[in-house]
Amino acid sequence: xxxxxxxxxxxxxxxxxxxxxxxxxxxxxxxxxxxxxxxxxxxxxxxxxxxxxxxxxxxxxxxxxxxxxxxxxxxxxxxxxxxxxxxxxxxxxxxxxxxxxxxxxxxxxxxxx
Amino acid sequence: xxxxxxxxxxxxxxxxxxxxxxxxxxxxxxxxxxxxxxxxxxxxxxxxxxxxxxxxxxxxxxxxxxxxxxxxxxxxxxxxxxxxxxxxxxxxxxxxxxxxxxxxxxxxxx
Numbered sequence: 093x094x095x096x097x098x099x100x101x102x103x104x105x106x107x108x109x110x111x112x113x114x115x116x117x118x119x120x121x122x123x124x125x126x127x128x129x130x131x132x133x134x135x136x137x138x139x140x141x142x143x144x145x146x147x148x149x150x151x152x153x154x155x156x157x158x159x160x161x162x163x164x165x166x167x168x169x170x171x172x173x174x175x176x177x178x179x180x181x182x183x184x185x186x187x188x189x190x191x192x193x194x195x196x197x198x199x200x201x202x203x204x205x
Numbered sequence: 206x207x208x209x210x211x212x213x214x215x216x217x218x219x220x221x222x223x224x225x226x227x228x229x230x231x232x233x234x235x236x237x238x239x240x241x242x243x244x245x246x247x248x249x250x251x252x253x254x255x256x257x258x259x260x261x262x263x264x265x266x267x268x269x270x271x272x273x274x275x276x277x278x279x280x281x282x283x284x285x286x287x288x289x290x291x292x293x294x295x296x297x298x299x300x301x302x303x304x305x306x307x308x309x310x311x312x313x314x315x
Contacts, residue, residue: 096247135293135305148302182247192236192297196247
């Protein structure tokens with residue numbers, strides 16, 4: 093069974109640009125969550141999608157958005173990039189909420205110059 | 206509020222036991238988790254425990270939960286160099302989000 097796949101793995105952008113990251117969950121998993129990981133702040137929850145609906149949201153500005161498609165694949169978008177957005181963006185999928193087990197992808201490392 | 210704290214570093218000798226500690230604040234947490242992150246990789250779930258349990262053992266891993274003190278620990282028996290990684294504890298908040306600790310970097314030396 094394939095794991096969670098995130099693309100691209102690495103990318104470099106400049107301030108003011110926007111970026112879209114993609115996540116394909118494990119087959120059969122309907123929930124997708126996104127986290128931002130930085131050395132200073134650790135893992136911060138961005139949002140969770142289930143059946144194409146945002147089910148939960150963290151404390152990030154509106155520049156961070158996401159969506160989920162009917163095949164459970166998810167994308168997140170960051171507009172008007174800032175230097176502080178440089179981070180590892182992790183996607184995690186889960187089957188349901190009963191145990192809350194999350195299966196993580198390897199992440200997309202974004203560098204903003 | 207929701208907050209999970211861990212010590213930043215732990216260094217042990219190969220073959221010894223490692224104990225990684227975590228404190229959390231949300232007394233309504235239903236599940237608590239331990240994840241492992243190796244360099245350049247995502248997080249891997251190691252184990253989890255229901256909040257109504259005190260202990261869970263899984264091979265070399267033992268999880269202890271003191272709900273009164275909101276303290277969670279992960280003991281790794283016979284620690285190996287391959288156990289070197291960052292270990293995150295996480296609580297499932299009452300809003301169903303997973304709140305992660307800052308991570309403990311475990312270094313195992315021969």
